[in-house]
Amino acid sequence: MVQRPIPVLACALVVSLAAVLPVGASGQGESSGGPVSLQYAFWGDQNEINATNAYLNSYMAKNPNVKIEALNFGSNTQFNTKVTTLAASNSLPDLGYFYEPNVLTWGMNGQFVDLTDFYRNGPPKLDALKFVTPDGKIVGVSVANEIQVIWYNKKTFDQAGLPYPPAEAGKAWNWDQFVGVAKKLTKDAGGKGPDDAGFDASNIRSFGAWVQNWWMPWITLAISNGGGFVSDDGKTLLLDRPETIEAIQKIADLVNVDHVGPAPGTQQMPTGAATALLSQQVAMAMDGTWDLLTIGLTKEQQGLDFGIGVLPYMKKLADASVGTPIVVYKSSKHIPDALKLLQYVMSPENSLPLLQNGLWLPNEKRWYTDSALIQQWIGNPRHPPEYRTAVVDFALNYSHRLPEYYVPTYSKMDDIVEPALQQVWLGQKTAEDVIKNEIMPKITPIFQGM
Amino acid sequence: MSAARAARTTLLYLVLVVGAAACLLPVFWQVRSSLMTLVDVFKFPPLLWATHTRWDNYVQAMSSSPFLLYFRNTLIVVVPTVLATLVTSSMSAYGFARFRFPGRGFWFSMVLGAIILPPAVVLIPQFILWSRLHLVNTFYPLIIPFWFGGGAFNVFLLRQFFMTIPRDFDDAARIDGARYFRIYWQILVPFIQPALIAVGLFQFFFQWNDFFGPLIYLDSPSLYTLALGLSHFIGSYSTQWNILMAAAVIVVIPPIIVFFVGQRYFVEGVTLTGIKM
Amino acid sequence: MDRPVLHRPARGREALIGYLFASPVILGLVIWVMAPMVGSLLISFTDWNVLTAPHWLGIRNYVNLFTSDLFFGKSLVVTVYYVVLNTAATFLYSLVVALLLNQKVKGQGVFRSIFYLPAIVPIVASSALWLWLFNPDFGLYNQILLGLGLKKSLWLAGPSTVIPSLVIMSVWGGAGNTIVIFLAALQGVPRPLLEAVEIDGGNWWHKFWAVTWPMISPVTFFNLVVSLINSFQIFVQSYIMTSGGPNNGSLFYVYLMYREGFERNAMGHAAALSWILFLMVSALGLVLFRWSREWVHYEGAAG
Secondary structure, three states: OOOOOHHHHHHHHHHHHHHHOOOOOOOOOOOOOOOEEEEEEEOOOHHHHHHHHHHHHHHHHHOOOEEEEEEEOOOHHHHHHHHHHHHHOOOOOOEEEOOHHHHHHHHHOOOEOOOOOHHHOOOOEOHHHEEEOOOOOEEEEEOOEEOEEEEEEHHHHHHHOOOOOOOOHHHOOEHHHHHHHHHHHOEEOOOOOOOOOOOOOOOEEEEEEEEOOOHHHHHHHHHHOOOOOEOOOOOOEOOOOHHHHHHHHHHHHHHHOOOOOOOOOOOOOOOOHHHHHHOOOEEEEEEEHHHHHHHHHHHHHHOOOEEEEOOOEOOOOOEEOEOOEEEEEOOOOOHHHHHHHHHHHHOHHHHHHHHHOOOOEOOEHHHHOOHHHHHHHHOOOOOOOOHHHHHHHHHHHHEEOOHHHOOOOHHHHHHHHHHHHHHHHOOOOOHHHHHHHHHHHHHHHHHHOO | OOHHHHHHHHHHHHHHHHHHHHHHHHHHHHHHHHOOOHHHHOOOOOOOOOOOOOOHHHHHHHHHOOHHHHHHHHHHHHHHHHHHHHHHHHHHHHHHHHOOOOOHHHHHHHHHHHHHOOHHHHHHHHHHHHHHOOOOOOOHHHHHHHHOOOOHHHHHHHHHHHOOOOHHHHHHHHHOOOOHHHHHHHHHHHHOHHHHHHHHHHHHHHHHHOOHHHHHHOOOHHHOOHHHHHHHHHHHOOOOHHHHHHHHHHHHHHHHHHHHHHHHHHHHHHHHHOOOO | OOOOOOOOOOHHHHHHHHHHHHHHHHHHHHHHHHHHHHHHHHHHOEOOOOOOOOOEOOOHHHHHHHHOOOOHHHHHHHHHHHHHHHHHHHHHHHHHHHHHHOOOOOOHHHHHHHHHHHHOOOHHHHHHHHHHHOOOOOOHHHHHHHHOOOOOOOHHHOOOOHHHHHHHHHHHHHHHHHHHHHHHHHOOOOHHHHHHHHHOOOOHHHHHHHHHHHHOHHHHHHHHHHHHHHHHOOOHHHHHHHOOOOOOOOOOHHHHHHHHHHHOOOHHHHHHHHHHHHHHHHHHHHHHHHHHHHHOOOOOOOO
């Protein structure tokens, strides 16, 4: 008769279960000086790949006993899938980038080395870039800083005879001024603007202002209006404050009331700011400073004459910082060597090509204050003259910390907030209605269960 | 030809042409974008064709990634897999279609269950199994499972096809003294040739475009297949649509060739299945 | 009256040989399917989050799904809607196209290739392409709508249009396989039977229902089952194009599983989700198989 496949099943069972139990932490001891092999995880586009390989190679040249295997994961979401399977089979890398929404949860689960003491030494990093668990441990710091700016096409402004967006904090537009300019730059198929008679809102050819619908822009503008998502001490939800609701409503109104923004969607304008500006489909794009790389290339290769302006403000000047952190895994067998590499990689002077090509901003305060360092960073044709005031100074003075850095329940709450807010962006419901009636009842228990 | 007939034929062609155009539109869009400058791609109202045809988009796409290496790797995975699928799935299907054995119903419902099974359910346990065998970062996890039945989907399909062949043929062959294997190999398999070709083609295309399997099991870039390489490419070139579309076209060309070649056997298979009475 | 003696072998021998032929897939099932499934079932009874040792929870994950989970219900509704719409659309479209292609048209080979072509395009590339085609402001499809005098659609950006949009894309890319299978079956329909209907004065409608439909019914059933089951697995489109939106309008079940397991690291929870899916689809499969006895006609069944 047929052999019952129980023995096979039992074997597989034991195997699966055995693999579930994590291997004990290892990696104590001093840096040996003997041959060491490290795995460094990262992702990014071709420029980032080239630059990363370059600085890893130069590290290996200076430390001949160290061999670094660079694992390129393609994207942050691919990394997410991969790192879970790696964790499940106990083959995590030694250090590397980590998907921001999960940094705190993994950190609180003891997966990362506590870097608080590590960062006590050396030039201070920007506070807004530190991933801190509720009990005060730093589990990672962003390898680069990124804020938001207004990117614009000078040609579009020249054609309309309008002055360029201001590049200095002192001259920043308030929200109404920003919307006013955007209206003058929005044209339908017949050349009419939103304030003209006979304007056809369903047939707009060029949009004045594009503000995206993910959390970075709306939290920033909420902060600018006196609200926010979570208070800085991590104890209070600010989402239902009137200031926050008002800010969100104003962003939604850009599309549905002012008619200056492109249709909302989870993947708006998938081609990015550079192409949107070049094709003049959009006059002003509020987007991250990482765009300088592609926008700069678009200028050099396709002649996009771009400019950088500071963000408009609602009640006070505000911006926010994001950046992928580098973490060190507790399961690494070479923690001291990994920390040495961490030191190297986190130092802006070693990743200069990525600063100079516009993709990254430095993670250390002194790079925003010391003229010689600033010059090293932005003294090249890729960085336009206004970069100094619109980015360097603005980042130093007005950038705020975002919830993913200090609120462990943030990604769980965002699972509820993002979809619900889509109704607001589409103009189907008001911000007040959605936030008070749909979002707050669901996220309050999650936030408090922390 | 009568007028009614002519009208019907015209209608037929009309429907087919409209349907074909709808199918081709996105593909056409992909090709046209791949030959344009970036400005032209997003010009509004949309351009039908490039103002300056940029063949060097393809050169750039080819040189930005080791496509030849990826091509070789993809072949290494695809060829054994398709062979394994054809052999083992037809054998297994024959077993289910023509034999009575205890537990047949149970195992067949397991086959159906396997078709239903969302891969995500078993992803982690399977991965753990392979990593315990120290075979992660090799091609084995992508190939070996297909030597064990070649995919539940294919077993089911071929079983259905076997069941459309009347038992008379088996019986006739048995009278002539043929044993089971000969019946399988020389009588029944030729009957289901179109289905076999279909299975082979499906498996080929599935493996060619599969990126989730390689994503999980291949760590070293030197082992990447085309699909995985393309998805990395997308991350790197997300804003350079013209180059991206060029790369996608490159990846699609071999399967298209395979399909055209395979089609011919399709037709031959049709003649063979004609049952003469 | 005396039939030639058929050497039907003894039952035992038949069984053994049957097993031998079926052994590859049986072994495969045990190793790659059943054992991992048991593993995943066990995980679903724990709170395993990949990082720490799991703790036994009993059926708590399952209870939570039906009581406190905020996405399970919506995800089910959205997924079932897609499954029904997609299966019906793909089935009808594929059958019609296969029937048309099976006529003696000139250039049949060319047409066949064109209809199959979309199935060959890597889904990652077609997702990027369709995102742009569907763009509400600048995408080609809205331009076509405007050109035909119709209103623009939000396509993927609208909560009520996102699923029909995804079905259109799915039929475009997925029907190719179904068409090919139907064609193979249609070409196996015995000509003499069709001619017999013609001789009796029947037209194409009679031919279809009297001969074609019964003859291809095993394959029809197969296509239906596979289409239903595949539709339940929809994932890449959510993952690449819509992130489950807008407002969870495309929060498909497998995408939710992926998110819970790989982004929130709630493996136990994800495993429970996967088992509920599996049970649902199995039940559906059983019902379908029962129902198929009414209308599926097998020529050469083993009994």
